[in-house]
Amino acid sequence: MSDIIFELQDVHYSYPGKFPALCGVDMTIRSGEKIAVIGANGTGKSTLLQLLDGLIFPHHGQVRAFGELLRENSQVDENAAHRFRRRVGLVFQNADIQLFCPSVREDIAFGPLQLGVAEEEVRRRILEVAQVLDIRHLLERVPHQLSIGEKRRVAIASVLAIDPDVYLFDEPTAGLDPLTVRHIIDFIVNANQRGKTIITATHDLHIIGEIADMVYVFGQNKRIIMGEPPDSVLNDRSFLEINNLVHIHRHHHDGREHVHQHLP
Amino acid sequence: MSNALNKKRNFIERSILSALAFLKDATLSEEYANRKGFLQSLDPRLKTVSFLAFLVTAISLKSAVLIGSLYGFCFILAIFSRIPVRHFLIRTLLFIPLFSLFMVLPTLFSIVTPGEPVCSFHVLGLNGIITRPGLDGAVLFVVRIATSVSLVVLLSLTTRHSELLKVLRVLGVPQLFVLTVSMCFRYLYLFATMVENIFTAIKSRVGVVSHHRHGQNVVAWNLANTWNRTTQMSEEVYMAMLSRGYTGEPRLLKVFHATLKDWVWLCCAVIICAGLFYRGQIL
Ligand SMILES: Nc1ncnc2c1ncn2[C@@H]1O[C@H](COP(=O)(O)OP(=O)(O)O)[C@@H](O)[C@H]1O
Ligand SMILES: [Mg+2]
Numbered sequence: 001m002s003d004i005i006f007e008l009q010d011v012h013y014s015y016p017g018k019f020p021a022l023c024g025v026d027m028t029i030r031s032g033e034k035i036a037v038i039g040a041n042g043t044g045k046s047t048l049l050q051l052l053d054g055l056i057f058p059h060h061g062q063v064r065a066f067g068e069l070l071r072e073n074s075q076v077d078e079n080a081a082h083r084f085r086r087r088v089g090l091v092f093q094n095a096d097i098q099l100f101c102p103s104v105r106e107d108i109a110f111g112p113l114q115l116g117v118a119e120e121e122v123r124r125r126i127l128e129v130a131q132v133l134d135i136r137h138l139l140e141r142v143p144h145q146l147s148i149g150e151k152r153r154v155a156i157a158s159v160l161a162i163d164p165d166v167y168l169f170d171e172p173t174a175g176l177d178p179l180t181v182r183h184i185i186d187f188i189v190n191a192n193q194r195g196k197t198i199i200t201a202t203h204d205l206h207i208i209g210e211i212a213d214m215v216y217v218f219g220q221n222k223r224i225i226m227g228e229p230p231d232s233v234l235n236d237r238s239f240l241e242i243n244n245l246v247h248i249h250r251h252h253h254d255g256r257e258h259v260h261q262h263l264p
Numbered sequence: 265m266s267n268a269l270n271k272k273r274n275f276i277e278r279s280i281l282s283a284l285a286f287l288k289d290a291t292l293s294e295e296y297a298n299r300k301g302f303l304q305s306l307d308p309r310l311k312t313v314s315f316l317a318f319l320v321t322a323i324s325l326k327s328a329v330l331i332g333s334l335y336g337f338c339f340i341l342a343i344f345s346r347i348p349v350r351h352f353l354i355r356t357l358l359f360i361p362l363f364s365l366f367m368v369l370p371t372l373f374s375i376v377t378p379g380e381p382v383c384s385f386h387v388l389g390l391n392g393i394i395t396r397p398g399l400d401g402a403v404l405f406v407v408r409i410a411t412s413v414s415l416v417v418l419l420s421l422t423t424r425h426s427e428l429l430k431v432l433r434v435l436g437v438p439q440l441f442v443l444t445v446s447m448c449f450r451y452l453y454l455f456a457t458m459v460e461n462i463f464t465a466i467k468s469r470v471g472v473v474s475h476h477r478h479g480q481n482v483v484a485w486n487l488a489n490t491w492n493r494t495t496q497m498s499e500e501v502y503m504a505m506l507s508r509g510y511t512g513e514p515r516l517l518k519v520f521h522a523t524l525k526d527w528v529w530l531c532c533a534v535i536i537c538a539g540l541f542y543r544g545q546i547l
Contacts, residue, residue, distance in 0.1 A: 055503045078511050085509040092507075097500045102429050109517045114509035122517070142425070162508065 003031040005166060005197055006052055010061035013047055021047040023222040024061070029199065031165070034192050036208045036230070037201045039218030040244035045201035046093055048218075049168045052199065053090040082115050089159035093170035093201075095151035099143035104135065104154050107143055111162040122161075129157045133187070149180040156187065167191060169200040173207060185210050205234065205245060219243055296421045301345035303422035307526040312431045314533035315419045321537040322411040325544045328404045334540065335411040338418055345422050355421070356414045 006029040013022040022044045029035055037045050050056045051063055054070050063070045065084065089111075092098040101107040108129055112122045130136045133153045138146065143154055152172065159167065169188065173181045188211050192198050200211050208215055208230045215233045219225035225243070226233060233240075297304060303311060318334060325331050342352045420428065433442045 050503070053507055055506055081511060082509055085507070090507045092500075092504055094500070097497060098504045100501050100504065102425065106517055110505075110510075111508035113515040113517065114511070119517070140424075158508065 004064075005029050005031050005066060007064040008051075008061070009064075011051065011058045011063060012060035013044075013051060013056065013058050020222060022051070022058075025223055027216065027224065029197065031197055032192070032195055033197055034188075034211060034213045035197075035199045036212035036215045037199065037218060038203055038205070038208065038215060038233075038245065040203065040220070043218035043220060044222045045218060046170055049090060049170050049199070049201055053088055053168055054084055055090075085111075085164075086115050086162060087164055088166045088168065089162050089164035090168040091155050091159050091170060091172060093174070095148070095155040096144055098155045098158065099151060102142065103139070104141050104143055104146075105139040107154060108139075108158050108161045111158055115162060125161045125163075129161045132160065133157045134183070149176050152176060152180070152184070156184070164196075166197040166199070169198070169202075171202055171204075172200060173202065173204050181207070203245065205240075209234070217243065217245075296345075296347050297424045297427075299346045301347070301422065303341060303345040303418065305525075306529055307522040308423050308427040308431050309434050310522055310526040310530045311423065312419065312428070312435070314530050315415055317533050317537045318415050319412055321540050322408055322415065325408075325540060326404070327544055328400075328407045330540050330544055331404070331407045331411050335407065335414060337536070338411065338414040342418055345418075347418075347421055352414075352417065352421070355417045356410065 006027065008025050008027040011022055011025040012020075014020045025044075025048065037048060039045055047056070051058060051070075052065070054065070057063070057070060057072050066087065099107050101110055105126060108126050109122050112125055113119075117125070126139070127136070130139060133156060135150065135153050135157060138150060138154065143151065146154065156172070167188070172184050172188070176184070185207055188198055188200065198211065202208065202211075212230050215226075215228060215230050216224050217226040217233060217239075220243075226236075226239065322331055322334055325334075339349065339352075342349060423431075429442050429445060432445070
């Protein structure tokens with residue numbers, strides 16, 4: 001099947017020192033899908049996204065991307081690596097880590113330049129991307145001196161400039177004000193409408209109705225314990241409570257409008 | 265006794281904190297670089313080249329008077345670049361003693377620079393004689409250091425730190441090195457912030473630091489922790505670079521456009537340096 005983008009079979013991953021982070025994950029993601037991965041802290045969401053982005057590799061089981069096995073040495077071939085990087089972009093959980101250049105402009109330019117995009121085109125993309133994310137006034141600033149919301153938008157811009165087919169977002173709305181959250185959700189929905197595949201890790205339950213058609217819930221056992229459309233997940237209150245997502249559930253209750261949106 | 269100890273510790277703590285604040289300010293404050301002044305308006309590449317020329321001149325000239333005139337020129341430039349003279353002086357004065365004191369002391373004495381004695385003294389049974397060439401040499405040295413430091417401070421105050429790094433790149437320093445330096449700046453900043461936070465955290469937890477030993481342990485533990493966090497962070501930053509297509513040799517944007525004004529400035533700088541060298545030959 002050509003429209004399968006990621007295929008995970010019985011994936012296990014442990015950090016050095018034998019800290020298990022994923023224990024037997026199976027998953028199939030198709031082109032154009034909107035996926036949310038939810039779970040309490042430490043259930044392996046970030047680890048999963050890094051596996052999908054080919055930054056770490058399973059110790060057991062396998063990850064296939066675009067029909068090819070992701071292996072440590074498949075990244076050695078520069079052309080193959082670049083082909084993969086042009087198609088998949090990860091927005092890291094910690095924007096401070098993602099932004100390492102001396103200025104915002106250069107951070108946005110970094111990806112496309114590494115991937116061999118011509119300088120003129122890169123300049124055009126910088127302006128376009130800055131327009132989309134409303135960060136034109138920040139281009140000459142030092143990234144780590146920005147506010148959290150600004151950093152997050154710059155981090156997204158730095159991936160958008162690569163124009164990948166697949167976006168991986170790691171907790172894109174954590175710690176942001178409502179307006180910025182709104183912008184980011186709109187961005188995600190918009191990208192999906194343009195045909196992009198979106199995979200978002202979050203524990204923000206009141207956004208999953210908009211950013212996902214399919215929700216995978218990760219449990220403390222570090223594997224998928226439920227895979228359903230957002231409405232079914234949100235309706236299963238006892239399940240959410242058991243799995244430590246209850247706090248967010250209450251938040252969800254407090255915002256009355258959101259309750260109407262998600263719960264019939 | 266314990267009161268005195270406390271005072272001393274407070275003093276040390278305050279010194280560390282102000283040193284950190286200065287470090288952050290010196291490396292990251294772009295207040296003056298963003299002002300609309302003369303030096304700020306120049307192309308960073310040609311500006312850096314001209315300052316390198318001034319620096320070489322200051323280091324090679326053998327006349328304190330000529331170097332002093334270059335020092336005066338620095339002040340004029342600072343004024344036209346809207347940098348308060350007081351601020352500029354403080355910045356330079358902070359560095360000068362460090363540089364000069366250690367290097368100048370030995371040359372004062374006759375053991376190193378023999379010549380006509382200006383004055384002599386006895387300390388602890390040792391004979392010390394300050395000589396005329398030794399004194400002249402010391403004055404020359406101090407003026408030279410003051411001028412060099414002023415030039416460097418002036419350049420760094422009027423140029424954004426990101427632009428200075430780009431200049432390094434344009435001048436042929438390998439990109440990998442430049443990227444590393446820029447990350448070092450960042451870690452330095454993060455590190456300074458963390459240490460500041462740790463001090464605040466200790467204060468809030470321990471209150472008045474009553475147990476000397478305990479306070480020390482907290483500091484040691486936190487520093488180790490900070491170090492761990494920093495190394496882990498650099499691994500993650502590497503991942504972030506990989507994720508965006510980095511394969512070993514970073515490619516970065518080309519920048520800068522020099523205008524006629526910049527070239528005129530460079531010519532002026534060269535003429536000034538040549539003039540000073542010429543005068544130096546005659547004197
Ligand atoms: N660098 C690391 N070293 C060791 N253990 C780690 C590291 N990163 C994450 N872990 C562990 O892996 C598990 C999953 O972490 P993570 O994927 O970050 O979870 P999440 O993103 O869902 O909060 C956790 O138990 C965490 O302690
Ligand atoms: Mg995470």
